[in-house]
Amino acid sequence: MPAELEISKISELLTITDFIRWGASRFVEAELSYSHGLSSPLDEAAYLVLRALNLPVDTPDVYWSSALTQSEKTTVVEIIKKRITDKIPAAYIFNEGWFAGLQFYVDERVLVPRSPIAELVENQFAPWVDADDVLNVLDLCTGSGCIGIACAYAFPQADVDLSDVSPEALEVANINIDGHDARQRVTAIESNIFSNLEGKQYDIIVSNPPYVDAEDMTDLPQEFHHEPELGLSSGADGLDLTRVILQQAAQHLTDNGILVVEVGNSQYALMELFPEMPFEWIEFERGGDGVFVLTKQQLEKIQVAH
Numbered sequence: 070m071p072a073e074l075e076i077s078k079i080s081e082l083l084t085i086t087d088f089i090r091w092g093a094s095r096f097v098e099a100e101l102s103y104s105h106g107l108s109s110p111l112d113e114a115a116y117l118v119l120r121a122l123n124l125p126v127d128t129p130d131v132y133w134s135s136a137l138t139q140s141e142k143t144t145v146v147e148i149i150k151k152r153i154t155d156k157i158p159a160a161y162i163f164n165e166g167w168f169a170g171l172q173f174y175v176d177e178r179v180l181v182p183r184s185p186i187a188e189l190v191e192n193q194f195a196p197w198v199d200a201d202d203v204l205n206v207l208d209l210c211t212g213s214g215c216i217g218i219a220c221a222y223a224f225p226q227a228d229v230d231l232s233d234v235s236p237e238a239l240e241v242a243n244i245n246i247d248g249h250d251a252r253q254r255v256t257a258i259e260s261n262i263f264s265n266l267e268g269k270q271y272d273i274i275v276s277n278p279p280y281v282d283a284e285d286m287t288d289l290p291q292e293f294h295h296e297p298e299l300g301l302s303s304g305a306d307g308l309d310l311t312r313v314i315l316q317q318a319a320q321h322l323t324d325n326g327i328l329v330v331e332v333g334n335s336q337y338a339l340m341e342l343f344p345e346m347p348f349e350w351i352e353f354e355r356g357g358d359g360v361f362v363l364t365k366q367q368l369e370k371i372q373v374a375h
Contacts, residue, residue, distance in 0.1 A: 079146070085122070085133040088142075089114045092149045102290035105158040105181040106166060113152070113159055120163045121148040156291035168215035171222065174244045178237040179212040180300045184277045184331055185357025190219045194273060197327045197362055202272065203227050207321070209276035209314065210234075212300055214242030214257065216275055221255050230269070232260040235299055262310065263317045270321055275329040276314060280359075282307035282335060307335035308342065315343070319368035326365045333359040346371050 082091055092114035107113040119128055121144050122137070137145065151162060158181050160166040166175040168182035169190050175181055193200040203224045208217025211231035221229045229251075231242050242257045249255075260266055281289070281301045293301065303309045311332055318328045332339050336359040340348065348361040 079142070082142070083136045085118060085135055085137065086130075088118045088137065088145050088149075089133070092118060092145075095149060095153060099153045101153070101156065102292045104183070104290070105160055105292060106183045107159060114149075117148050117152060117159055117162070118145055120165075121145045157295055158292050161295060166213065166215065169219040169222075171215070171219055171249070173213050173215045173218070174241060174248060175213050176241065177295055178235070178297060179241045180296050182213060182215040184216065185351075185353045185355065185360060186216055186275060186277060186329065186331055187219065188353050188355055188357075189275075189329065189351065189360070190216065190223050193223050194327065194329065197329075197364075198273060198325070200224060201226075202325070205269075205271045205273075205323070206230070207232065207266070207269070207271040207274045209262070209274055210278040210300075210310065211242055211257070212238050212277075214245045214255070216277060217242075218245055218249050218251055218255060220273070220275065221249075221251050227254070227272070229255045230258055230266070230271075231255060232258045232266060234259070234261045235297070238297070238300070262313050263321055266321060270323050270326070272323050272326050273329065274318055274322060274326065277331040278310040278314065279303035280307045280311065280332045280335045282338070285334070303335075306338050306342075308332070308339055311335070311339060312342075315346070315363075315368070318363075319365050322365040322368070324365060328363045328365075328368065329360065331360045335359070336361075343371075 082088055093110040096110035107116055116126055119126055160175050160181040161177055164174055164176055166173050166182040169187040204227050206220045206227050206229045208231045211217055211233045214231045217229045217231040233239050236259055239257045239259055246252055246255045258265055279301050280303050283305045286302050347367050351360045
């Protein structure tokens with residue numbers, strides 16, 4: 070264990086607050102990346118310290134003045150050490166991620182939930198659809214299943230398909246289907262984009278596909294390399310999967326259906342590639358960008374020739 074993390078060196082730390090402050094300082098020194106759902110060293114330290122103590126993440130700060138036992142101090146230090154030395158995202162350390170206010174099981178078979186699409190789900194994709202009319206939803210490239218399962222909560226009358234090309238990702242998605250007792254309405258399907266969805270149509274197709282381009286893949290912080298490359302990389306320009314989605318989505322949408330896709334910082338490359346496509350780019354109240362909406366009619370009118 071690095072000398073600065075040895076328990077003998079931190080005997081003056083007593084309370085939860087002390088360890089949160091100390092952990093945040095160590096994270097700053099280590100120059101960690103905060104791109105997996107927690108936005109700052111302090112947030113990350115608070116999450117890890119509370120979870121190391123088996124406390125909920127919303128534990129009121131009135132309890133933060135509680136003193137730790139020696140064994141608790143050791144546990145907290147080991148968790149802080151793991152985050153620093155292994156550069157493991159916090160979500161993988163405790164196998165939990167959060168999306169749209171819901172808790173999900175995650176591990177290194179899937180990406181850590183962090184999409185701004187959560188805000189759209191919470192708002193039932195208004196104003197693009199009438200929530201009462203949504204009967205079928207597809208979460209394409211589902212990973213952990215977080216987007217689709219959150220949609221099942223948002224649209225309690227809808228059936229939801231979770232599709233992914235990765236059998237390993239679908240194992241995690243199935244854990245989450247069972248964890249949310251959603252088996253009656255949510256189904257996991259192994260499919261390379263739309264290949265195993267022949268004849269199916271949906272009121273909403275929502276997707277957070279891989280969209281990292283080759284140049285950015287080489288520059289990703291170490292934390293991202295714990296995530297499956299299959300969930301991140303999408304060719305030289307980051308748009309290999311998005312091209313296919315744009316070419317094939319219309320035939321899988323109902324007449325009033327919409328396509329919602331996140332492409333992150335590949336947004337500008339996409340607009341340059343398809344200058345005729347009337348992408349509607351979403352402005353999020355809680356931050357985030359690179360998410361577009363298209364209707365079935367828009368997709369049908371524009372012949373995608375790429």
